Amino acid sequence: MREFTIGKNDAGQRLDRFIAKNLPLLPPALLQKYIRLKRVKVNGKGSKRDVRLAAGDVLQLYINDEFFDKPSEENMFLTVFQPRLEIIYEDENLLLVDKRPGMVVHADETEKVNTLINHIQAYLYQKKEWNPKQEHAFAPALCNRIDRNTGGIVIAAKNAEALRTINEKIKSHELEKSYLCVTVGRPRPAEGRVEGFLLKDEAKKQVSFYRRPIPGGKSAITLYQTLETRGELSLVECRLLTGRTHQIRVSMAELGCPLLGDGKYGNGTVNKRYHETRQALYSYRLGFAFSTDATPLNYLRGRVFTVEKVPFREKYFPRL
Template identity: 30%
Template sequence: MTEHIQEDEFEELEESNELYEHYRFETDPGQKPLRIDKFLVNRIENSSRNKIQDAAAAGNIRVNDIPVKSNYKIKPNDIITIVMSFPRRELKIIAEDIPLNIPYEDDDLIIINKNPGMVVHPGHGNYTGTMVNALAWHLKDLPLFNSEDPRPGLVHRIDKDTSGLLVVAKTEHAKNFLARQFFEKTSSRTYVAIVWGQPKEEEGTIVGNVGRSLQDRKQMAVFPEGDRGKHAVTHYKVLERLGYVSLVECRLETGRTHQIRAHMKHIGHPLFNDERYGGHHILKGTTFTKYKQFVQNCFKILPRQALHAKTLGFVHPTSKESISFNTEIPDDMMQAIEKWRGYIAGREND
């Protein structure tokens, strides 16, 4: 079984492209040939042939570290493991009647436009009031959503104070199908962000391993290619230059924890009002008191890092068609953008 994982490490691990062992079985020396789905359904509580077959189709069932199909016939001394893209964690989920912004839903999945300030799933210090608690209520009649699963339907996540789009699976098949796309980086995600300063180029690519900071465990840092951190790639494009800040689009090629926040800080453009990465200080601009007050007013309008998950695309688990979703920039970010537009216009008219 997976070793105990400290809470401050869980966030990093769950978005990595590593696979974590959830179950392990070793067959007896005298084991007779038997389909692996039949073998596992009798050994895993609350499992079914369909769940086992979906997991096998997604490459999550392995024999001697090699993915196998559900019709694989086990042999003596086989080491059978079931792996997932997130660590195992024991936690009871309490269903709570919390409103969700749902732009799309069908029999397979649900798209959520998450509000800033909402934690995605329960964890240390946030056992209630999360998106998963709300989902447990909204989808309480579905088999996938039960109090024993800390991540029912989740295949990816975004930070508490980041707003925007997530996809949640409603069936075991959909969860495995979607999770595989995020693992293999075939899904597409773009974010919009307000960052400090003016990037020199209109477009660029940031490549650098992202891992826990050696100075601050709550921060992620960018390291040279090597053993520390995990490979990460962010493509960015300047959408609008607003004087001392810029509106940029970021497209993720990988999905590391705090990837955009760490990468933009690494190139000298921290996200506006990102307290964890230093963007809550006035990093660019003048020394005039009037300007400082203007920035403080912007911070009050936008009391979080200026980051929004704007688009999301993937192949649908049933239709097998490519689908995509787009959402508007939320009000708090738009108000800050408009204030910066007004500030720039005022300077030009002086």
Template identity: 30%
Template sequence: MASIDQTDELQQDDELYEHYSFTAGKGQEPLRVDKFLMNFIENATRNKIQQAAKSGNIYVNGTVVKSNYKVKAFDVVKVLFEHPPHEYLLTPEDIPLDIVYEDDTLLVINKPAGMVVHPGHGNYSGTLINALIYHFNNLPLNSNERPGLVHRIDKDTSGLLVVAKTEHALNHLSRQFFEKTSEREYIALVWGNIEEEEGTIEGHIGRNPKNRLQMAVFPEGDQGKEAVTHYKVLERLGYVTLVSCRLETGRTHQIRAHMKYAGHTLFNDERYGGDKILKGTTFTKYKQFVENCFKALPRQALHAKSLGFTHPVSGEFMRFDSEIPDDMQEAIAKWQHYAKHRDM
């Protein structure tokens, strides 16, 4: 498997590139470099990788290679992808926003599942940022030059986000998230029957060295960053459990990685294996039932339900709540019905 050296963006010849670097593991069998890269780069088609090779933008051990080069153990593979110009990435788009609260300082948005928060490789339009810069002028830039963005949630996770409208609000809110004084509660449907009524999952989170599209938990703390998730069982539904998760930290894929580590992968979380039947029977009728649940909820069962923070100007602590979206409610209702009749 490959280990990841770095993922960053480089400004080169007035074009924006996305730069990936991987080191093949000691057990790496010879594999075409285009296929090798397909295993590690999200949203990158084989055609796009082959185009990078034709442009001389794939390097192995510092030398430009063609797409048919066979990667071997310990090879260092680097690739550059051309982005559209930065201005295109920040094109305003008239996309409706579900605004829960707004004043002169900030706004709270209920993001639908399927919306990417900010532009990136494979997602150049239709993002929350594209919508924000259409509806609002002069939003402050965060450290990654993303207008108004204090924090983010995954594309297929629904729920609440706070957006800053002033520099003071951006700094004040960002500090609260850093110092863990903000409150965030998520509702998740996970595989398996969680034994404890409530508990805490701790373990550093960092990139999975075997699959960079996943995050992994490093309980010894030798890699990644500190991550703490508090959970509480809301309802036991047989082979799945509905839980509330409160974040003490805010790492990428934190709940998804922590729950998988605890043996309770999120329901229909394709990236972490939750789109398979992980618990239950071998009956054909049960398999069909689970498939129907997957169809009702074609994403990971995760919703950012509530959000709390201190207002940057008034000093008032504000809490916001949102309804669980219809797709997730439908899947939960199916499991409630199944659990009720299973126990009869």
């Protein structure tokens, strides 16, 4: 237990804001919980979070000692932000997380802190499943990536063996990933295969589609099936046989049916009409189709995980 006596310079502050300022390592949600549980007392009594402190008030904080430390590189995962994760599945080896559109998976030139991997590492640190002080090299890591404006299932490995195994299974195509998307137009035929070669312009961060091999181009194969059409929009399921940058976006545009909201390969006029600024694309289903040994993850063989609530499906193709 620690005590604080409020001086005249701190008088008038809200209780929760005073504590947050003085204990920067204490996650906001945990602070509110401690106040509700009366582990924070003012003059010996439990108090509401918005009470205004007066000079001479004595705070008694029944809070773990580590939250009184000063922020440092070693303890940054205690706080900075409260982890926000939509967990689909978790065990001792991995996490399956539903990444919502708008969040980057790793730090880039636009975002350094609010990244998916930081949220995952903070979550595991706070659960005491990972401590960077006790690890020489390994840190929880993502096994696959999704574009900032695309949503869906991301796999995070909790240990080096799980990371190695999942990476091997991705390379040998023993994971089945299915995507939902909304296209502008009706794909012809309604079900089929788009096969070609993709060449990425690194400067423009844009990909071009070619029907024939081209120097530097990578083969790309996408299977698709139209699930429903309403007006000019179609709900389409895609499955990747290869995993290339912007593969579905470029392939559907090649069919003449670009994704709704796609600013690079789509129809700007239609996007504005629907007020969509992000591509309607979601990695909504993941299957562990292991055909070879997957130790230590063999228990996942044959399991399939699905995101139930895909925002644009609910919006444009609500199920009865």
